[in-house]
Amino acid sequence: MKAGRYEVDGYVYSAAEEPKIMITGKWNKSLSCQPCDQEGDPLPGTELKEIWRVAPAPQGDKYQYTQFAHKINSFDTAPKKLLASDSRLRPDRYALEKGDMSKSGAEKSSLETLPELKELCRADVLHLSRGVMPPMCSTQNPRNLRLSYLCHSQWCTQLDNDINPTRSR
Incomplete structure (x- = not known):
């Protein structure tokens, strides 16, 4: 399998360390999986099944962040007790979040x-x-x-x- 800038390729292995499921896709778009043989090649008669797709960015979002990215980076949704090193406490980040x-x-x-x-x-x-x-x-x-x-x-x-x-x- 070739690996490009955004491409992700890998396998899910059994306890015997044999490949069972091939995972492929682009980390910035979607991931798909397909059952595979011991050499890691797709099993005949099976198709790639999409298991994850990136959510669309909100309209007009300056940084093209998804709602999830906004939520985990937001000071407003942070836990009450944050470590002093948490970047959400930085006033520059908060000002940036507010535009x-x-x-x-x-x-x-x-x-x-x-x-x-x-x-x-x-x-x-x-x-x-x-x-x-x-x-x-x-x-x-x-x-x-x-x-x-x-x-x-x-x-x-x-x-x-x-x-x-x-x-x-």
């Missing part, structure tokens, strides 16, 4: 900068724990922002809250 592209971009940029700032914060804590003033860089470039001794503790606390928010519903 607000500019807010989504701004939120994504903000989320990507926070871990970098937190790492700078950790470096400053290391300097301070050794009794050394942290190096200061220009505040004109936010990526090189260093924290002053006076606001260090408050800033790290704020970063912790921003990076690990406790989200209530």
